[in-house]
Amino acid sequence: MNTTALENLQAAFPDATCKVVLNSVVVEVQPENLENTLGRLKNEQDFNCGLLVDITAIDYLEYPQQQERRFHVVYTLRNWKTNLLVQVRTPVTDAEEGIPTATHLWESANWGEREVYDQYGIHFQGHPDLRRILNHWQFEGHPLRKDYPIEKGQICFDTDRMENAIRARLVKNGVDETTMKDINTEVMFLNIGPSHPATHGAIRLLVALDGETILANVNEVGYLHRGFEKTAEQRTYNQIVPLTDRLNYCSSMMNNIAYVKAVESWLGIEITERAKFMRVVLSEFYRVLDHMVCLAAALVDMGGLTNYWYLYNEKEAAYDFISRLTGARLTSSFTRVGGMYRDFYDGWQDDLEAHIRGLEKGMGDTLKLVDTNRIVHERTQGVCVISAESALSYGMTGPTLRASGVPYDLRKDAPYYNYDSFDFAVPVGSNGDIYDRFMIRFYEMFESIKIIRQALKDIPEGPINVVDSQISLPPKKQVYGNIEGLANHFKLIFEGVKVPQGEWYDSFEAANGELGFHFVSDGSGTPYKLKVRPPCFYTMGAFAKMVEGNMIADAVINLSCINIIGGELDR
């Protein structure tokens, strides 16, 4: 498929250099052609890339091969229908002067470009609101530039008032001075968070209210920015696995799997059948747990504390299985490049089956209280609606996008780990309201359990790691028994798995949506650059669109049903 995609793209853009990297086509264009290229990729029938997945930049300052331009910006686009993944790369002549913005094409470019500006200091001409997003407003310099020292912290003395941002948003929504006089009440500004029970973490919402109705909303993220990407540049590939635990900490194992999958796909490793099945079983198990935390929290916000106990107690019980398997309750770090850390323990099937039954009971009990509950229906149906078109434009993926009626799921559309051989459905919503986003998680949990049961039947015996001395650690018997084994172990631990030079993007269907990793490797055991494509970040970007025009209390339950996890949102 990619050869035809490549031919089509090369024919359409004769001036650009096109090449296939893994399952994406990389189109290299000059900055003056960027706007035109992106526009055509979005609007032309042949390409129709409705989803701007991510934007990132690369600083080639210390890269072994000297590049003509220090900075390159990469736009990752996707046509979810034909599974066409395109990366548009462009060199940046002058970071101060910048390159043209893509905000008029996709809404998701707004936050994506702000992040690139914040982290790399590259300007985007014509961006409506180019200010920092992850780092605080008193920060000076751009941390992901290679000449920024990692340990150089900068103290923030005061929080940003965000007054200009909310006023600009009011004007954008058509509320100006005269309307304010016309409506009989004054516009009230209300700040929620960053430490507030409704935010379930550290996010700040600022709303302008007419009575209880939200006229405008702006959000501040980055309170949990922990420098994942900069830290990853200092670690070997396997040392990054524990960092990925802390992205979406409700489903840490899925991050582990997504991360090593991305590394393995570039290395060209086919992992063993048993490892594949283990990853499927564990991903789906964690998907259920992730959705459970989300639903439990959402129901508390809606006033149903009982449901919280029904769901949370089962999740708590499932931790017993996880801690027995991985040694930790929350932060699993269970994968390694080329396979898994350990095999399942003896008798795991019975434990898992018992926990699945427990989870089903918790879900069933909750559904009985929720499914036909009029209060739930009234509070959620037709509230905070987002259309399929807008959801795509904002770069939403996963359950929140499917709730708006777009049946895009990487497990179906770009199957990996034998997902195409499992029998499962992708639940799709019809209205894109809170009710759909909420119920879709219930149905996905049942589908995940279906996959686990099928995988349990078919899981083969065998090794869990590939046999390759450049990738997997040798057996302990060899490490202690002969010098070659010892040297092999030592080199792999200290230097890390050597990954060939190059640049690639690979993605995974995590609980919240498309979790992608964009790597640049300089051939050493440490990534030159690692950018996470966090599903939450773009969903949060659409938050204002969802809540404006609705009531303040709706915003609270909308925030809990889109499952924003700070670790993944801010990295």
Next chain:
Amino acid sequence: MALGLEASLGDTVITTKLNKIVNWGRQYSLWPFVYGTACCAIEFMSTAASQYDISRWGAEVVRFSPRQADLLLVCGTISYKQAPVLKRIYEQMPDPKWVVAMGACASSGGIYDNYCTVQGIDTIIPVDIYISGCPPRPEAVLDALIKIQEQIKGESILEDRHKDFKGILD
């Protein structure tokens, strides 16, 4: 058996030190404010849930207003962006107040030794108890709670414990 003054007052009156009676009351009715930012907050949820049940130590009344709380539980990483918010919340809490740094990040920055993470919240506010772990198990949170209760027992109600504290934001 009553001795001294109590013997002459009869069995309806007890005498004690003010410190002792007030601390006894404070000790078993700590109201936590959960400053949850990251993974540790999920483990705090487990501590509060049925299996570990923090109410066995009289600290289940989780408040989300700092003005109603006397135990600040900092669960998770504190970034420089968040530091002024944490400080403000600490200042809003009425005295007496105690602070627990839950987990490696809050205690020392943890694995995040970089440009955006505060290397331990004790550079911003005074901390009474540190919990190790990434994240700590619920038992460790309960252990910290018991240690705070022990500490309260020996405190003076008149003394301001942290009047000399100076953090990076002061």
